[in-house]
Amino acid sequence: ANEMLNIPNAFGHTVRYAMKANSHRSILQIFDRIGLHIDASSYYEVQRALAAGISPEKIMLTSQQVLSAETVKELVCKGVIYCSVSLNQLKICASVQTELKTPLSVRINPGLGSGHNNRTNTAGVSASFGIWHEYLPEVLAVAESYGLKIERVHTHVGSGSDWKVWQKAAALTLDIVRKMPDVKIVNLGGGYKIDRIDPSRSINLHEVFSVIKNDFEKFSKETGRSLYLEVEPGTYLSANSCMLLTKVNDIVNTGKNGYTFIKVDASMTELLRPMIYGAKHPIRLLGKENETRQDYVVVGCCCESGDIFTVKEGDPELIDTVKLPITETGDCIAIMGAGAYGISMSAKNYNSRPVCAEVMIRSDGSVIEISRRQKLEEIWEREVSLY
Numbered sequence: 001a002n003e004m005l006n007i008p009n010a011f012g013h014t015v016r017y018a019m020k021a022n023s024h025r026s027i028l029q030i031f032d033r034i035g036l037h038i039d040a041s042s043y044y045e046v047q048r049a050l051a052a053g054i055s056p057e058k059i060m061l062t063s064q065q066v067l068s069a070e071t072v073k074e075l076v077c078k079g080v081i082y083c084s085v086s087l088n089q090l091k092i093c094a095s096v097q098t099e100l101k102t103p104l105s106v107r108i109n110p111g112l113g114s115g116h117n118n119r120t121n122t123a124g125v126s127a128s129f130g131i132w133h134e135y136l137p138e139v140l141a142v143a144e145s146y147g148l149k150i151e152r153v154h155t156h157v158g159s160g161s162d163w164k165v166w167q168k169a170a171a172l173t174l175d176i177v178r179k180m181p182d183v184k185i186v187n188l189g190g191g192y193k194i195d196r197i198d199p200s201r202s203i204n205l206h207e208v209f210s211v212i213k214n215d216f217e218k219f220s221k222e223t224g225r226s227l228y229l230e231v232e233p234g235t236y237l238s239a240n241s242c243m244l245l246t247k248v249n250d251i252v253n254t255g256k257n258g259y260t261f262i263k264v265d266a267s268m269t270e271l272l273r274p275m276i277y278g279a280k281h282p283i284r285l286l287g288k289e290n291e292t293r294q295d296y297v298v299v300g301c302c303c304e305s306g307d308i309f310t311v312k313e314g315d316p317e318l319i320d321t322v323k324l325p326i327t328e329t330g331d332c333i334a335i336m337g338a339g340a341y342g343i344s345m346s347a348k349n350y351n352s353r354p355v356c357a358e359v360m361i362r363s364d365g366s367v368i369e370i371s372r373r374q375k376l377e378e379i380w381e382r383e384v385s386l387y
């Protein structure tokens with residue numbers, strides 16, 4: 001987070017933590033203390049951030065869900081920033097803000113997307129996020145018809161982006177801002193790649209933002225406008241903060257032409273990224289120093305054939321293996337890099353598995369349970385009994 005707070009920038013910047021990556025109250029509080037603001041993706045996330053003690057002015061909501069005018073009003077009156085991602089949302093928001101005279105924020109799809117696959121790509125023709133850039137005249141017309149100014153433009157082109165693509169998208173964003181004379185703040189979203197397997201392939205923030213800084217300075221010379229920068233990292237701030245600890249339940253194999261499977265007591269109910277993105281997470285066998293290594297497929301304990309932690313990178317349809325020291329039932333395995341889109345995005349309660357406990361190790365080495373394990377009865381307590 002400190003690295004993000006110190007990225008090169010031309011005219012000041014704010015870091016908004018994309019709380020969808022890991023929305024735990026204690027994490028929101030830590031980031032709040034060191035000066036980060038919040039990017040919320042739903043009304044519920046806004047409520048969660050408020051409940052964690054974050055002040056409303058530090059929260060910006062950019063949501064796929066269209067909220068009613070009453071709900072937008074409730075949020076905006078509190079001080080929450082509302083960023084419209086469609087023309088419909090913009091009309092609702094403008095109708096609310098016209099009384100309050102607060103400036104508008106819009107998310108634009110600049111026409112270029114990036115991400116390691118379609119599921120993490122959030123711009124370009126195949127993404128529904130943001131207002132398609134060709135509708136800019138309509139966007140400006142809505143603002144004008146309500147007597148409002150558009151102060152902030154937001155673009156987020158994808159997660160795990162190739163930073164060259166990301167920089168190109170930033171340049172496209174500036175082209176859009178050129179046509180929007182009242183814009184003062186440019187929010188470039190998130191997508192700062194962390195490679196969990198090979199950290200040398202992770203984004204170099206200093207390099208990337210030096211180029212962006214240059215672009216902002218050039219823009220300023222050309223137009224006389226000094227744009228304030230916002231960024232919304234999620235993964236970068238939380239991915240490597242957490243590991244999923246799990247026990248080996250069983251070991252089975254499918255004969256000499258098959259695989260040896262390690263069955264662990266975690267599953268897609270704690271970490272879904274391998275199963276839906278083909279995401280690679282380093283896997284370590286804890287406490288075993290023996291040198292002999294063997295290829296294993298590590299699978300979760302859900303009754304679901306896709307519940308596999310070792311899949312081919314980018315293709316969850318294909319099985320891969322990991323080399324681990326000879327493993328036995330009862331051994332402990334750590335699945336690393338599970339802090340972003342781990343528990344926050346998992347298939348909670350599938351197979352009626354209670355949500356796991358979460359433990360934080362503080363910088364002084366002390367350990368604190370930050371979430372207790374869900375009680376089994378909590379899974380069905382909302383359900384109505386017929387008999």
Ligand SMILES: Cc1ncc(COP(=O)(O)O)c(C=O)c1O
Binds near residue numbers: 018039156192235
């Ligand atoms: C609008 C917005 N901002 C920020 C992020 C965070 O992305 P990442 O976790 O890749 O940094 C996302 C992720 O989807 C997003 O949709």
